[in-house]
Amino acid sequence: MRLTLHTGFETKTIISFGDSAFSELNELLLPSDETIFLLTDKVIREACFNILVEKVPRLGQAVILEIPSGEKNKTLFHAQRLWNELLTHGASRRSFLVNLGGGVVTDTGGFVASTYKRGIPCIHIPTTLLGMVDAAIGGKTAVNLGPVKNQIGSFYSPAAIIVHPVFLKTLDAEEMRSGFGEVLKTALIGDARLWTRLLSVNLNDLFRTGSGTMAVEEIISECVAIKCRYVENDFLDKHEREILNFGHTIGHALESLSIERGKNELSHGHAVAMGMIVETQLSVSNAGLDPDIRDSIVSKILNEFRYIPMKQDDRTLLQEFMRHDKKAKNHEQIFSLIRSPGEPVRGIRCSLQEIEAAFDYYQSLG
Ligand SMILES: NC(=O)c1ccc[n+]([C@@H]2O[C@H](COP(=O)([O-])OP(=O)(O)OC[C@H]3O[C@@H](n4cnc5c(N)ncnc54)[C@H](O)[C@@H]3O)[C@@H](O)[C@H]2O)c1
Numbered sequence: 392m393r394l395t396l397h398t399g400f401e402t403k404t405i406i407s408f409g410d411s412a413f414s415e416l417n418e419l420l421l422p423s424d425e426t427i428f429l430l431t432d433k434v435i436r437e438a439c440f441n442i443l444v445e446k447v448p449r450l451g452q453a454v455i456l457e458i459p460s461g462e463k464n465k466t467l468f469h470a471q472r473l474w475n476e477l478l479t480h481g482a483s484r485r486s487f488l489v490n491l492g493g494g495v496v497t498d499t500g501g502f503v504a505s506t507y508k509r510g511i512p513c514i515h516i517p518t519t520l521l522g523m524v525d526a527a528i529g530g531k532t533a534v535n536l537g538p539v540k541n542q543i544g545s546f547y548s549p550a551a552i553i554v555h556p557v558f559l560k561t562l563d564a565e566e567m568r569s570g571f572g573e574v575l576k577t578a579l580i581g582d583a584r585l586w587t588r589l590l591s592v593n594l595n596d597l598f599r600t601g602s603g604t605m606a607v608e609e610i611i612s613e614c615v616a617i618k619c620r621y622v623e624n625d626f627l628d629k630h631e632r633e634i635l636n637f638g639h640t641i642g643h644a645l646e647s648l649s650i651e652r653g654k655n656e657l658s659h660g661h662a663v664a665m666g667m668i669v670e671t672q673l674s675v676s677n678a679g680l681d682p683d684i685r686d687s688i689v690s691k692i693l694n695e696f697r698y699i700p701m702k703q704d705d706r707t708l709l710q711e712f713m714r715h716d717k718k719a720k721n722h723e724q725i726f727s728l729i730r731s732p733g734e735p736v737r738g739i740r741c742s743l744q745e746i747e748a749a750f751d752y753y754q755s756l757g
Contacts (some may be wrong), residue, residue: 392612396528396619402548406528406619408612413446413555416514419551420449425483429453430473431491432460438561439518445551454480456501456529462659463650465495465534467543473503477511479549479710483700484508487550493519493566493716494526494659500543512550518558520570520607521660522575524614527552527631529622538651539715540643546570546627549615554615556607565658568594572638572660572696574614576667581617584735588689594695634735636727644712648705651712657699668756671725672749674728677739684731689756702757706750710743 392408393470395416407415420427429450431440436457444451456476458469488511490500497515506514517527533544551628559567578586618635622756625632642663649657671688674680701709713724723747727737741749 394615394619396548396754397623404530404550404552405546406552406554406615408615409608410555412555416516416551416553417449420447420487423487424486425486426480427453427487427489428456428480428482429479429489429491430458430496430503431457432458432464432496434460435492435518438559442557443491443516447470450489450643455737458496459475460495462495462535462646465499465676467534467536468664469499469504469535469592470506471497475505477507479501479541482507482511484511486511488513488519489516490514490527490549491516491518493517497522497527498531498533498541501530502534502544504549505532509548513547514551514553514555516555516558519562520559520567520611521573522570523554523556523559523611524570525573525618528615528618529553529635530626531628533651538647539712540647540650540733542715548626554611556611557616559607564595565661568695569658569660570661572658572664572667573663574610575665575692575695576638577617579667579729579732580634580727580735581620581733582613585613585617586732589692625660626715633737634727637729637735638667638670640666640713640724641669641709642725643707645699647712647715648708651708661696661699665699665753666725668692668754669746669749670728672752673726673741673745674730676745676748677726677727678730678736678739680729680731686744688732693756698757700749701750706747709750712744713746 393616394406396404440562456473458464488500488504490497504511515527517523530548532544532547533541536542550592578589623634623637645665664668668689675682675685723742726739726741728739
């Protein structure tokens, strides 16, 4: 299977799925006599590199660049180190940077590729579920600035994205769960039918057998198609693409809080899942979502994700982080919410009091 993502510029991204994706990558890289660079982290290198080289032998000659694993390393410090390494190895504007990893690697590698010599071609090979359904798709690159997520970045289309579930075999259950957070979000904003089908997907079975009532491959390709729909209409995130932020305004603040407290233990998808609970309540108060549907959404999320307790003083810090959000206005915050599964609404203004009431609802679930 193959999709083409048109971004409205002179660039497009080929997204290839399954075994044929490796053949396409071979075709793309073989004619290049430039040095190829491959960015990854140590864990992913051990888990995925050999599988990749067996399928794409040209990558066996790549210069390997590494960043340490984990969100706290999505930094300008590492970006600068990588620019230096590219320069030292003589990378030219035609050198490919292949990013093999989860969202931390593809966000950082995408940013480095977009800025080194004003842009060199890059290819994303996501190795996490979250990367496959979300982080690698759509051309957003970023590094964090201190504890505040994604403050420095660019919009930059990779030449290709290679999606193959073989890499998920070594991913631990928590990371699969994290990806499932974005899967649930994508269904809620994009497709009521997919949401209904996901209600009967038992995530633990999916981990164990690689197949449930829906195969992982099917879930991934449906989510990618939904994301592409929003990205194609609004690559630069000026209007419609905001819909993809459902759960993220609160979710990002929770992630920042976790980094600030030095815990760094809350995965992105888990933070988004908790964020979706708060924003589902806001959808009831501000977007007309039926409370019974809220209850079924919240119950599905809490069946899959451990509830993260929120203390009273966390709320002050969360509001502080939310002020950094690109959608913050003076005394209100702009949210993307849902009127019902598959029916998203964007640009919904919520006052501080309404947000506090949604936090009260969240705390009442603990
Ligand atoms: N650019 C975007 O549009 C976008 C969208 C969503 C999320 N993101 C970003 O993505 C990041 C989160 O990405 P993530 O959830 O993929 O986490 P991650 O990149 O931190 O990877 C999670 C962990 O899994 C390990 N790992 C990755 N692949 C593996 C494999 N196949 N086998 C074994 N271990 C493996 C990594 O070493 C890491 O420790 C966040 O920084 C988030 O902001 C970006």
